[in-house]
Amino acid sequence: MEDPESYTKAILDIDSKKWQEAMKFEMDSMYANQVWTLVDPHEGIVPIGNKCIFKRKKCLDVKVETYKARLVTKGYRHREGIDYE
Numbered sequence: 001m002e003d004p005e006s007y008t009k010a011i012l013d014i015d016s017k018k019w020q021e022a023m024k025f026e027m028d029s030m031y032a033n034q035v036w037t038l039v040d041p042h043e044g045i046v047p048i049g050n051k052c053i054f055k056r057k058k059c060l061d062v063k064v065e066t067y068k069a070r071l072v073t074k075g076y077r078h079r080e081g082i083d084y085e
Helices: 009-014 016-032
Strands: 050-058 064-075
Touching: 009 016, 009 050, 016 050, 016 064
Parallel strands: none
Antiparallel strands: 050 064
16 A cells, blocks of 8 residues: 555545544644744745655554654755745
C-alpha cells in the first residue's frame, strides 16, 4: 500500500480517518510549540506555499504502526534576506 501524495488522496484513502487524526496531531503540535505567528502579508508579497507529507510507519512485520502527517514549506521558493535571515 502506497502513501498518499496529496491531501486529496489522503482524504480519499481507505485510512482517511487515520490521516485526519495525524493532520490534527501535527497542527496541534505546531500550535503548542508556537512554531509560527500568523500575520497578514505585506502588499505585493506572495506567501511561500506548503504541502502535507504523509507516511505510514511500519514495524518489522509490515503492519502499520503509526500514521504521520507533516506540514512542510516548499523550500525551493525561499529567498535569503526576504523569507529567512
